[in-house]
Amino acid sequence: MFKAEIKSETLKGLVNIISTLIDEVKFTITPEGMTLKAVDPAHVAMIELKVGAKAFESYSASETEIGLDLDKVKMVLKLAGQGDLIAMEQDESKGRFVFTIGNITRSMSMVDTSSMSDPKVPQLSLSANAVILVDQLQKGIRAAESISDHIALRADPGFFELSCEGDTDDASLKLKGSDVESLEVPSAVHSLFPLDYFSNLVKAIPAGTKVKVELDSDFPVKLVFGLANGEASVVYFLAPRIESD
Amino acid sequence: MFKAEIKSETLKGLVNIISTLIDEVKFTITPEGMTLKAVDPAHVAMIELKVGAKAFESYSASETEIGLDLDKVKMVLKLAGQGDLIAMEQDESKGRFVFTIGNITRSMSMVDTSSMSDPKVPQLSLSANAVILVDQLQKGIRAAESISDHIALRADPGFFELSCEGDTDDASLKLKGSDVESLEVPSAVHSLFPLDYFSNLVKAIPAGTKVKVELDSDFPVKLVFGLANGEASVVYFLAPRIESD
């Protein structure tokens, strides 16, 4: 059983983040909230999302699983105006999921989740971490675009840098002092990542969000941030591209 | 003879409605105003437009016919700013129609109307009618999009409903109480219509317009509404898709 109401802005924020990785998703529902663990088809990135019951305006659920096609949920979101409440209800008898926005009712068949297994979230101990406003990361991505398919992240005791090297062109964004919220780097580390994955995720994070970036040399990068006024949390892993010498 | 001035917004509103059906049109001109009757090439929909002389800022005409290509008229409208007056004049000697906007003169050859006959406007007595703000109809269309090629209109003594049924998904907008301006339905009726025709017309109607919807089971739907502060009136018929059992 699942029945809840959520602000359209909150649902939109969650869907924007998840849909950078996958279209068909399985939400695991408990009385305390919903969680989602997913990897992209190429197994390059993984997302773990936890949404507490308090992120919803009303929430009532027993343990269940709900499979949804996010492309369809995005169409539902387009029907909602700023500030609209979206009511959601699982109709187990018909295998349908029903959204209600004011006098609109929109129902869709649920996606079969029986073949969707939860990926294992890696336990990594990464030596460096920085807390950075997502707006800075977004600026670094814009500078890197059209130069290379990869972006280098570098953490140094004195700065955090996003950079990109092409055959004829370079771009770099160096963050230090008040450009970073916090910086804990015992010794310099850096890794190279696919720009498209990194860019899709970072652009989907709302402006003003503080993102914790955990980094090590030739390890996945781990991004941690909150959504829905802190009632939802996201952990995102992105595999590095190992540079051959 | 035809010579008139009209506000660019008024002309734009008229052209937007007509061009949902056809590109080349024949206006029948009299000293009292202009009228247009047209069906689309597939004979699925018909429009009857009457524009009184008072919809114009100035108007002087004898009985004549004017054939215009609406795609060209749309380009003229792009030259006009908010609040601009558009002067129009038929140049019979050259077979041209001349628009003047400030210091711009734009003339175009008229379309030959000799082969354009006026369609007969059907006399239908439809049992149910509802007056609905076009914004509600537009909301119903947005909900129906991408679910099916057809939209069902249903009038019930207690409500008016737009709905759409797909293989896996449904959408419905149910209007009742203050959602409708008036509702006269002796007994429940419903018909199915092609979504693209209905959507193109309804989206072209300015927000805030009240539309009278006349409906019966397996009959055309008749939409009646005013434009140009009530100085122009539109009657639109759309043929139903008969459901086979």
Add this chain to the structure above:
Amino acid sequence: MFKAEIKSETLKGLVNIISTLIDEVKFTITPEGMTLKAVDPAHVAMIELKVGAKAFESYSASETEIGLDLDKVKMVLKLAGQGDLIAMEQDESKGRFVFTIGNITRSMSMVDTSSMSDPKVPQLSLSANAVILVDQLQKGIRAAESISDHIALRADPGFFELSCEGDTDDASLKLKGSDVESLEVPSAVHSLFPLDYFSNLVKAIPAGTKVKVELDSDFPVKLVFGLANGEASVVYFLAPRIESD
């Protein structure tokens, strides 16, 4: 040696004008400022641009040449916000040109200028001239679009006219009285020009700019205007299309 700072808006204005003609450009640098002379690949139009040191926020240079790909410079401009300062520096040792915007560094290889020769600027004495707000020229272009590939410019002792004749349609913008800033026309002249060249340039000129148009019959038209608060000047020549009788 070249090292300078410029407001992003100023650099954007200059790049917009030049890139209507060519993508790879050679700037000739002196301690007093930079100049550029270029023709388009089809030799239909020529531009001569002079940017004084005062157009920059800071400027320090010895005589040199700098070759740049304007498509890349446009990408740099997208990284700058309203009011941002862009620092530029030639790195001769690496053959690189380096832009800095706040904490972003963007370097690009310079284009080889050895094969780029300066075109000769023609010395023409054109009998008629008019000073016209670019907004009027832009309006005339909009009216001419989709009627013909050519636009006629006509200077008369009493008016200046942009017009276009198609097979079935005509458009004309007639400027007189307060529509023109000044008008010196001993006797009527007119020439025909390719609309795409004229349109691309005129649309790139900022609204509110006064443009001096020098015209004669079957001669190139010469457009003269200032940019960067008058600290930069542009002379543009466009070859006529000679009408055959």
